[in-house]
Amino acid sequence: MCGIFGCILDGGDRAAPIIHSALNQLEYRGYDSVGEATIHSGHLYVKKDVGKISEVHSSVNLDDMPGSVGIGHTRWATHGAPTQKNAHPHTDCQEKIALVHNGIIQNFAELRKELEGRGHLFKSNTDTEVMPHLIEDYFKEGLSFSESVRRALLRVKGSYAIAAISVDDPNTIICARKESPLVIGVGKSANYLASDIPAFLPMTKMVLFLEEEEMAVLKRDEVTIFNIGSGDQTKRDPMRIEWTVEMAQKGGKPHFMLKEIAEQPLALQNALRGELIYYNLMATILAKARNIILLACGTSSHACIVATYLFSKLAHVNSSVSIASEFMEQFGNSVDEGTVVLAVSQSGETADTLSAIRSAKDKGATILGITNVMGSSLTRLASVYIGQNSGPEIAVAATKTFTSQVLILSKLAIALAEKRGTIRSDEIDSLMTDLGRIPWYVKKELESNDEKIKRLAAKYRDRFSFCFLGRGLNVATALEGRLKLLELAYTPSLAYSAGESKHGFIALVNENYPVIFIAPNDDLKSRLIGNIMEMKARGADIIAITEEKDKELQTLADDWIEVPKGINPLFTPIVYAIPLQLFAYHVSVMRGHDPDRPRNLAKSVTVE
Numbered sequence: 135m136c137g138i139f140g141c142i143l144d145g146g147d148r149a150a151p152i153i154h155s156a157l158n159q160l161e162y163r164g165y166d167s168v169g170e171a172t173i174h175s176g177h178l179y180v181k182k183d184v185g186k187i188s189e190v191h192s193s194v195n196l197d198d199m200p201g202s203v204g205i206g207h208t209r210w211a212t213h214g215a216p217t218q219k220n221a222h223p224h225t226d227c228q229e230k231i232a233l234v235h236n237g238i239i240q241n242f243a244e245l246r247k248e249l250e251g252r253g254h255l256f257k258s259n260t261d262t263e264v265m266p267h268l269i270e271d272y273f274k275e276g277l278s279f280s281e282s283v284r285r286a287l288l289r290v291k292g293s294y295a296i297a298a299i300s301v302d303d304p305n306t307i308i309c310a311r312k313e314s315p316l317v318i319g320v321g322k323s324a325n326y327l328a329s330d331i332p333a334f335l336p337m338t339k340m341v342l343f344l345e346e347e348e349m350a351v352l353k354r355d356e357v358t359i360f361n362i363g364s365g366d367q368t369k370r371d372p373m374r375i376e377w378t379v380e381m382a383q384k385g386g387k388p389h390f391m392l393k394e395i396a397e398q399p400l401a402l403q404n405a406l407r408g409e410l411i412y413y414n415l416m417a418t419i420l421a422k423a424r425n426i427i428l429l430a431c432g433t434s435s436h437a438c439i440v441a442t443y444l445f446s447k448l449a450h451v452n453s454s455v456s457i458a459s460e461f462m463e464q465f466g467n468s469v470d471e472g473t474v475v476l477a478v479s480q481s482g483e484t485a486d487t488l489s490a491i492r493s494a495k496d497k498g499a500t501i502l503g504i505t506n507v508m509g510s511s512l513t514r515l516a517s518v519y520i521g522q523n524s525g526p527e528i529a530v531a532a533t534k535t536f537t538s539q540v541l542i543l544s545k546l547a548i549a550l551a552e553k554r555g556t557i558r559s560d561e562i563d564s565l566m567t568d569l570g571r572i573p574w575y576v577k578k579e580l581e582s583n584d585e586k587i588k589r590l591a592a593k594y595r596d597r598f599s600f601c602f603l604g605r606g607l608n609v610a611t612a613l614e615g616r617l618k619l620l621e622l623a624y625t626p627s628l629a630y631s632a633g634e635s636k637h638g639f640i641a642l643v644n645e646n647y648p649v650i651f652i653a654p655n656d657d658l659k660s661r662l663i664g665n666i667m668e669m670k671a672r673g674a675d676i677i678a679i680t681e682e683k684d685k686e687l688q689t690l691a692d693d694w695i696e697v698p699k700g701i702n703p704l705f706t707p708i709v710y711a712i713p714l715q716l717f718a719y720h721v722s723v724m725r726g727h728d729p730d731r732p733r734n735l736a737k738s739v740t741v742e
């Protein structure tokens with residue numbers, strides 16, 4: 135997730151200071167590098183560098199650029215490390231076209247090869263740079279600037295929100311979107327575009343929402359919208375937004391956490407877009423390992439638990455999870471050159487995780503990483519890493535980054551199974567198809583469940599304690615549901631493998647003790663029903679997360695939340711975790727807490 139902005143102002147006004155202040159409002163979307171481009175008197179001016187906006191501004195003065203037309207970008211690196219040359223805007227060979235982008239271009243490698251074959255010179259390692267070069271070629275063929283952009287967009291696969299300017303059409307900005315957000319602000323003799331409304335809210339409250347696969351041509355007095363595929367024009371009136379800047383940053387939601395929960399379909403789609411080459415590389419290293427340890431803290435360790443089940447089920451590989459702060463005590467003496475440590479950390483900066491990685495490295499282990507922050511310490515310590523592409527997560531509670539980690543680990547398990555030949559190629563294809571459907575299931579679930587979960591939160595909000603039970607892969611989901619409720623609502627809670635619950639936990643159960651069962655319709659269901667009966671017999675209140683219309687479970691439960699039918703059981707933790715995120719969120723709000731900033735916690739725990 136990055137932030138993009140563009141403005142075309144009245145001739146006397148300078149774009150650069152407006153772009154700079156707009157980027158400040160978008161910095162929550164990414165903050166590893168920043169850049170601006172403006173047009174003035176037939177020249178393209180570009181300033182960009184690595185660092186936070188304030189750091190870059192103090193070294194290059196982002197306000198000091200001429201021209202009333204310009205674009206800007208604040209970056210959250212996906213392809214290419216956070217460096218000066220990878221910062222946006224990116225330009226064509228002749229430095230006449232500048233473009234900013236939020237999203238991921240999947241086929242950039244083949245397009246780059248094709249363009250280099252035609253003599254184009256690339257200056258960065260980004261996926262984005264193919265676009266100004268493609269536009270350059272179409273423009274040379276004699277097409278208009280807007281048609282050149284449209285044609286270029288038809289060549290790229292993946293997600294994008296882009297804005298482009300050209301010295302050959304200096305009174306125009308072209309912007310477009312597919313699967314990445316983009317809104318247009320309609321002013322008086324001035325128009326704006328941005329990833330998010332707060333960027334232009336001080337200038338205008340009149341907003342035009344671009345739909346999927348639409349582009350817009352911005353002039354000072356006019357905005358024209360087109361469908362990218364057909365090139366047909368679409369008419370749409372702007373609407374007035376009454377949001378404050380803070381409300382707008384949260385996408386109109388009361389908290390970042392709720393916004394981030396809602397972003398999961400897109401975050402998962404972006405997680406799926408990670409390049410196969412890194413999965414193959416990791417799978418090759420894992421397949422040769424004598425000993426595989428998954429290393430993480432908190433929520434990330436729950437994603438690792440799911441991975442151990444999948445590595446075994448699909449690739450017949452044994453692995454263990456180590457909580458980073460215990461790693462050296464637990465495994466220190468058995469780590470050697472044959473050990474592969476797969477570290478999972480959203481921030482890539484958790485001190486316990488980094489310290490364990492350094493110790494493992496000293497003992498000769500190979501380090502692999504999964505992280506959401508490119509350029510983080512984890513990306514520097516790992517031999518191979520995969521970026522989550524979830525975009526920044528502001529709320530302390532991990533939500534979209536957890537489900538994305540599980541999805542990436544699932545894809546890695548499939549790659550490992552392929553490498554080891556433990557499943558047939560038709561099974562691999564069908565697993566990849568099932569995994570590819572997960573963002574759709576999550577979208578469907580989010581559309582239908584929130585009100586019901588809110589009612590359940592209201593009913594159970596004052597219970598002193600909860601227990602979460604699951605079987606198989608969903609033991610991890612139970613642990614994650616518990617962690618969310620603990621950290622957000624400060625409710626003492628337990629989580630167990632349902633089978634293990636009779637070896638101790640059951641002593642706690644009495645009349646109306648709430649037990650939440652993660653209960654997909656899988657091979658383990660009949661045994662889980664046995665556990666439900668054990669709890670029911672002792673008077674527990676049963677809340678079940680079930681498949682849609684699972685009457686067998688729903689007649690046993692006091693309350694239930696439905697999850698869409700048809701999810702491959704191997705990928706249920708991704709979808710079944712989401713009602714638990716929402717439940718914890720609503721209980722927290724109803725108990726008067728701030729779910730974005732739970733007490734005593736930090737987003738990134740940088741002390742051991």
Ligand code: M6R
Nearest residue numbers: 432433434479480481484531532
């Ligand atoms: O950045 P990391 O993934 O390494 O963070 C690990 C934990 O601190 C983190 O998952 C924490 O448990 C979450 N904030 C819980 O929601």
